[in-house]
Amino acid sequence: MRYSLPALLAAICYCLSASAEPLSLTQALQQTLQHNPALQAYSYQLRIAEASLLNAGNSPTPQLDIAIENILGRGDNRGLAGAEFTLSLSQQIELGSKRERRLDVAGWRNKLQQNNYELTRLDVLADTTKQYIQLLNLQQQRVLTEQKITRETDLLNTALERGKASNLHEADISRIKLKLLRSEIALANINQQLEQQRYQLAANWNAEPNFSEVTGDLAVLPLLPALSELQTELQRSPLTSRYLTQQRLAQSLLQQAEANSKANITVSAGIRRDEAQNDTSLVLGFSLPLYTAAASKANQLAAEAEQELASSQQQLNHTQLNLLLTHYVLQLNTLRSVSTAITNQLLPQAKHLLATSMAGYQQGQIDLLSVLAADEELLQANLELVESQRHFHLIVLELERLTGQPLVLSGPVPFAKIEN
Structure with a gap:
């Protein structure tokens, strides 16, 4: 296999880390959980929320009051002779179960912070998985482009042999060389994208990439549970819990x-x-603030409006999430059918067309443009298959974000019941 200078430079750049071990999805997710900056920041926020919960349970602290009167006067009250010293201890008594209400509010705020952490964790892991899938996609494109270069190289060698027999125009050879050069430039571009994607993936755990490639197979499309079970899982998901x-x-x-x-x-x-x-003598005291009814009523009205808004949003979000869930399931069914049709029908036809075209070209019965068109059909079919598989896994990822299930690319299905 021969490569032009741009392709060789990109291949050398990509292979600098060839000695490193491949990276699995499980390893990528573990690294993200341990070292992602966004997740590390939440540990402090959770501690702050827990401290607020502890503080909410505190009762008002007693107050010590000291008063000195009738000092530094004249006559009999000169200096401290007529002084009156008062030492008292006061305690505020909360009425209306205020302490219990503060604990409830602080408790739910702490729970909301935990919900937010769980959703952030799912988002971070989903982003890692999405970039992992993109890296797998680029690796597959690289393989397809290398295969295309091999076919075009073989076609060029065949054309050169025919050229020696003087039954081939020089323009045909130039056309093949041009196609080969375009493929080599495309391979160089893919290698550069692979290198950039490796760094983007490793950025999720705040490090430079120490892996040469990622492992996995986009062609493995996991089975899906029934829609009713997905809806049940949605009711227990962190997203629903936050609402x-x-x-x-x-x-x-x-x-x-x-x-x-x-x-x-x-x-x-x-x-x-x-x-x-x-x-x-003994001193006793009692004080009661004069609350204004208008201010108290305004606070209650504002709280009632917030409660009604939260209830309305919860109902709307429940409906929207179920519609989105159904939409994702329909998309997955369509993509699975498309992938099956490409694999079982389109690809075999494209391979057969290329094989017969090459055979006809070697015998001088088919022109070069027909062979190049057949080769392009095969490449396009493969790219469409890879793209449908990539899209399938990305939608599965969105389903897992909604239901809060473990993020998987392929392998065991994370549900108990599988649809037939």
Whole structure:
């Protein structure tokens, strides 16, 4: 097999890491979970949410008050002679179950943070898998392009042999060389894309790529569970859980607003020392803030509106997610049929057309353009097959993001029941 200078340079650049081990999807996902910056940041946010939950359970702290009166006066009250010292301890008493409402709100906010982390984790892993699939796709395109170069090289050798017999125009040989050069440039471009994609994939775990290629087979299309089971899994998914958490958080905020409408009271007790009378007495106190009904009502109305909005969004999202789920399943069925038709019908016809065209060209019965057209048909059929397989796996990935199931490219189906 011969290559032009651009193809050789790109191949050398791509093969610099040839000594490295191949990377599996499981390894890529493990590296992402351990070292992805977005996931690492969530550990701190979860700790902050847990601290807020602990703080919400604290009751108001007691307050120590010290007052000194009638000091630095004149006559009998000169200096501290007529001073009155008051030492008291006050405690605010919350009414309306405010502490319980704060705990509810903080608890649901903590749960929402956990939901957000789980969704971020799914998004990060999905992005890794998507780039992994793209790398597999490029590797397959590289193989197809190399096969095309091999066929065009064989065709060029055949043309040169016919040229020696003086029954071939020089233009035909030039046309084959031009096709071969285009294929070599396309191979160089694919090699460059492969190198870039390797770095994009490794960026998910914040490192340089230490692998030469990825393993996997796009032709393995996993079976799908029944739509009813997917819908059941959707009800237990992190995405649905977050919508439910948002609704319950809004309900807790409404209950908190209702509790806050009840004023707290503050009681105090202490002792007072009267130096002038050489007397000590007990001091008791009670205070109650004067809440305005307008402010309290406004807070409750705002909380009610947020609760209604969260409930409405939860219902709308439930409907949208189920419609999206059905759409994905229909797309997967179509793509599976397309892949099967290309594999069982289109590819065999394209291979047969190329074989008969080559045989006819070697015997001088078919012109060069027919052979090149047949070769292009075969390449196009292969590319369409790879593209339909790539699209299939990407939609499976979206299904797994919706249902919260493990992200897999091929292999065992992550569901208990398989459709027939």
